[in-house]
Amino acid sequence: MYVTLLGTGAPAGLPRPGCPCAACARALGDEARAATSLLVDGVLLLDVTPGAALAAARAGQSLHGVRQVLLGHAQEDRGPELPTELPAPVRLPDGRDLTLLSGHRVRAVPVDGPGTGYAVTGPDGGRLLYLPPGAAPARENAPGGPPFDLCVLDVAARPDGLALLRETGAAGLTTDVVAVHLDHDVPPGQERRRRLAAAGARAEPDGATLVAGDYQLVPDLPRRTLVLGGARSGKSAEAERRLAAFPGVEYVATGGRREGDAEWAERVAAHRGRRPPGWTTRETCDLVPLLAREDGPPLLIDCLALWLTDAMDAAGAWDGERWSSGPARAELAARTSALAAAVRATRRTLVAVSNETGSGVVPATPAGRRFRDELGRLNAAIAAECEQVLLTVAGTTLPLRA
Template sequence: MGNLPALSWGPAGPLARTCGTSYGASDAQDLRRHAKIGSVELTLLGTGAPAGLPRPDCPCAACATALGEAARAATALLVDGTVLLDLTPGAAFAAARAGRSLGGVRQVLLSHPHNGPAVEVPAGLPQPARVPDGRELALLTGHRVRAMPMDAPGTGYAVTGPDGQRLLYLPPGGAPAGLDETVQPYDMVAADVVGRPDALARLRAVGALGPTTDVIAVHLDHDVPPGVELRRRLAAAGARAVPDGTTLTVGVYEDVPDVPRRTLVLGGARSGKSVEAERRLESFPDVLYVATGGSRGGDTEWAERVSVHRERRPGSWRTVETCDLVPLLKEDGPPLLIDCLSLWLTDAMDSVNAWDDDEWAGGGERALRGRVEELTAAVRETGRTVVAVSNEVGSGIVPATASGRRYRDELGRLNAAFAAECEHLLLVVAGQAMVLRGG
């Protein structure tokens, strides 16, 4: 595309002017016919990453299965037939396949951090341009487009329709920067949910993303296999994906995915269960990470494990090391990520001296049952979002010692009791999450 022009700005505010083409008041009536009164229609001409999905010449499993509706062209959005967000190869054909025309487009705006591949501008379209960060473009159709600064190269666009419907579009790999003030929730957000889930966390933190905001995943790449796995990952963030060519009405409440309030993630050693649990909350701000393992003085290998976990967590998360879970579950607050129940059980069994046969028979077993019942009752009654991790044991070699068998049996009972109080239950095997309950 070469060097792209920026929009011109008049002394009295932004003008609907790009590349030397301006629109006078006499054009307003004709232009308004392109805007649907009472709603904003968004047509997703493409929903894929800049290279598309499948990527050309990529042999990975995700690309090999990205067929039919799972195939995605580079993301481009058509708003009310008047504003085109990102010009991609084949945009005119994509619009035709979706039953739309680019003939009424009055503004073509780019969001990508680069000019992209050379794309021939279809006849009749204005040349692509950018709105400077923080500035607002007013169109004679009644639409307003404000450029939102990003924390990475690129531009986000907040589009407000003639009747106030609000759409936010974020570029690939970008998250909003400088969101300090609380704002009203957007009706719809189209963003790189898989690549930058923390963008949703930032929007949630200031109230820009609410429970009825329709979050549409775009810029989809081969990081996640299409189909069931993609839907599951997006639902955990309260988002969804739609096929290329879909037309959505901004401001009309859709079936926004419910984020499960209580989730138990099970798995064996190095199965990926902790990563899966963290992934379920990475689009939410102010998560409280509850580490039940504590510190082990002199154990350098354990210290390295803890360090890896800490480095993986978003910077906005807080960490507390405790096995006293019941008070946390009873009080209000941000989501809890508990990692893990197996270490909580070790502490609970230590507290009742469960390793001694006489102590176990003389009241230790009864005391442990009481601790587990207290924990599961708190999970049942909690108002917080909870994601807990635990080891799935008992499928392999029978422990050689009585204490080992006792621990194995009690962990199985704890997992079953905790799972009974959760809406969502996952088993992670070889890095792959299998849904046992909760879709």
């Protein structure tokens, strides 16, 4: 089954007409995208957009053989003005099946927002799932396995939709995941490629033709990633984004509770509020047993600086005399070594967050300088055990090791 991407952009296209934002200004060449529309084997059109005939011609295709037009976008059912040779577009009711004379079988997939998704099985047995913009499968009716050969959906805006497909077995290791409905919320170019690759997905330019079931080389997801950054740099959001397309993530919050501190409670609530509903949260600094679990889901630890605070408390490392005499120093070094060894040995997918240190003002107290030095050593020890190390600055992520 061949799928030609007549368009891969958001409903308004990319760049958006009249939009002055930096992402739209950079959406040139292959990054300029018409609204998403798919042509399947030249006979089935999923969503139709203005200029469809011209888009098909640019892709080396023709619409003359189209026998069915199905609407997926949450638009008026009459859609844009169609070329005269196309049949009238229709929207299948959720759960309804349709069989074309060409041998293609289509099922309308319910989604959790406006619009309709479609599961298409070609005469050759190839299987395609297409979802409308801003939508994920409705959980109560989500498609299950066997995995689709090709999933075409809004990965950038709804990574949780991809996570649900992976959870139900509809997307597997061999599934080719292609992001469409691309908008100006993610900068085009390398940053978009990096974010999609972290989700196990990719983007293609308008006019690309895909073969359902064809093997595609998608970068392997690093098993261990360390995300560094200063205060409010976006490091936590980057770490969460890296696992947003995967189900059952275990979020480990090392900050704990602080009685009577309303501002800290607000920070914790904000972190909890942006986590996907399918994630579980564990508040602990006992990280080694979690890393040792061989069958555990992906693990997100936020953050190592707070883990170090707890470790220094336990070792009595804030006491200058105990530190200088040796016992506290030795105990803290042992705790750090044990954590680094656990990261080295873990079989789980891991994303850990830590504060980058040493770039600002030298702390005024010996205890502050001690914490700064030990955090630098901890970051270096954990980074040495990670396949990928990232640095976030002003909401921008820079790969230090990829």
